[in-house]
Amino acid sequence: MKVMILGADGYLGWPLSLRLMARGHEVIGVDNFATRKSVKEVGSDSAIPILSMENRVKAAKDIHGYNMKFYRGDITKYGVLHKIIKEEKPDTVVHFAEQRSAPYSMINAKHAAYTMSNNIIGTINLIYAIMDIDPKIHIVKMGTMGEFGTPNFDIPESPFVDVEINGRKDRITTPKFAGSWYHWTKVHDTNNILFANKAWKITTTDIMQGPVYGTRTKEITDKKLHSRFDFDEVWGTVVNRFTVESVLGIPLTAYGAGGQIRGYLSLEDSMEALRLLVENPPESGSYRSANQFVELLSINEIADIIQKAAKKHGIDIGVEHMENPRIEADRHYYNPEIKVLPALGFHPKLKMADLSEQLVKDVMPYKARMNKFRERILPHTNWRRVENAR
């Protein structure tokens, strides 16, 4: 299979490139290096050093014998994206090329507008490019479980649900209510894709993924093949942030009461899930929504897991509950359905408690490096504060 990965330089894009090449697929990577630039912009960097794309591609060749083709390009320019897809004619386009940080989108007007425009236009361009070049191309699009917010109903994988409103029945799109501009762009994308599917029968897998953590996959067998690992308040998700905090001796920064529950999965399990979705496209012309996570955990449970893991490395670390800078409930119902991936043979191998000790171990060698960005860990971006609206 020939697979194009938009956002191939990212946390997920790079290991997925390796995984698909390991499976014998031809991989074409595309990236504009926006994440590298934007992480530096907030004064931070990946905890684990990563090579340039050029050297990564070379290392993948030297170490595993993989041949990866790469284009530097910004998919918000229609001509750029169209040209690459026309040249390569992939069977599948995996679309990870979106600004992926919720706090980054909440910094100010400029960052909100950039996130809206970058994410929405990239997806619109992709839809039109495949419609023009080959409408049979399967789009695998990264959405987020955060599109749903924390509803009181069980989160279905179907894009539509049956409801009764004031005594009359209708079929509606599965209700969503996001908690940041970033998360809203994914809702807008989903709506745009559903419309394009209705209008033109594009074939799409829309992945509603929970937060991913971890440093390793089967193919990351060498330092040269590491994926980025962000830990600052803007770019690091909670597990990565807690891991780095424990190594640096900073009490784990739990936002609010810590009862926020999400569906987490490891990098290795995410790769396996993504591979299955790429290798098993839905029926041509159909829209498939897939919830992607392994276990439901609260912030407090995660803090507990990381505390225990740190203890095994002789580190005694506390938890500090701070005012929640985010707009979210910290006590709520949460029960997302997961049937699509298991039906494709998804058998997750790892739970967070199994992986946490290794996680702490993996970042330890970079203590001095992480310490440089120490002041970027505590929240600076308060989503609720009016003066932040500047």
Place this chain on the structure above:
Amino acid sequence: MKVMILGADGYLGWPLSLRLMARGHEVIGVDNFATRKSVKEVGSDSAIPILSMENRVKAAKDIHGYNMKFYRGDITKYGVLHKIIKEEKPDTVVHFAEQRSAPYSMINAKHAAYTMSNNIIGTINLIYAIMDIDPKIHIVKMGTMGEFGTPNFDIPESPFVDVEINGRKDRITTPKFAGSWYHWTKVHDTNNILFANKAWKITTTDIMQGPVYGTRTKEITDKKLHSRFDFDEVWGTVVNRFTVESVLGIPLTAYGAGGQIRGYLSLEDSMEALRLLVENPPESGSYRSANQFVELLSINEIADIIQKAAKKHGIDIGVEHMENPRIEADRHYYNPEIKVLPALGFHPKLKMADLSEQLVKDVMPYKARMNKFRERILPHTNWRRVENAR
């Protein structure tokens, strides 16, 4: 009251400027003249000639003694919008500054992306600008009844509804499913505004308006004060298009079976509704959704009204049902609620059947001018066709 109108040069923006000045309000207009440019871009023009903004403002002064201040500016540039609002400190900002044509948004990738970016970024910038300068400013935002599509439930004015999904109850945003990229931008705007209201308590009136038709308002007492009147397949809504067709002797171009029902209102009634919403803001910090229309009519009923009006002017015109270029049901349930405006004292004066004869008469003097753009009336933009995706 000091009211800023973003999009003051438009079909609604200009007459609303006049109406609010007639009511003694101070009006600040802002526009980047995008509509004038985009109508020319598709090879068309307003049926009724309109003056430049500079001359309009002068005419309003000469004829009515109104003093209108005007800024030329693009609100998708945050700095531009921020500066104007900071300088003027309005009580209310009426936001009409969005690309308003559904067919225009469906032309190709470039037009889809422009519509998404222009509309969404303008609203994001407005939210941030008022948050920074004065969060008490009332935003009156033009949405569309088209956000709802044609659901099988009665369309409520409340932004949230109670539903049961797979046996569990929740309160969700009122379901929406739009039929063009343009309409989707309004859904995305609504979601973004609801989020900003939740996060920061911005005060907003979100207007879900049906198609507006007509040439006159109480203040348009002179040719120099006319508002634009578009009739081509891209920029003209159905009533205006039918009116011009009847004058040019072109059979009325009804899309599909003609059973599409929408809620229509005249320009005069729209002005009165908008004035009421501006003069009566909702409770500070709240989000108010208002459905805005006067009568529900199907395409076939409108064709009938215009046919009869043309007959009174001695014109015998047929109706031609053509393949529907749009993505919409042409037979459906439609029952939108309307309570907010009547509670403010909205008493619509005119039905389409009362106004249609005058409408035909008003465009007759411009027959030669309209005839120049004759070939722009039949649909060129087929939303369903794959080759249109270029």
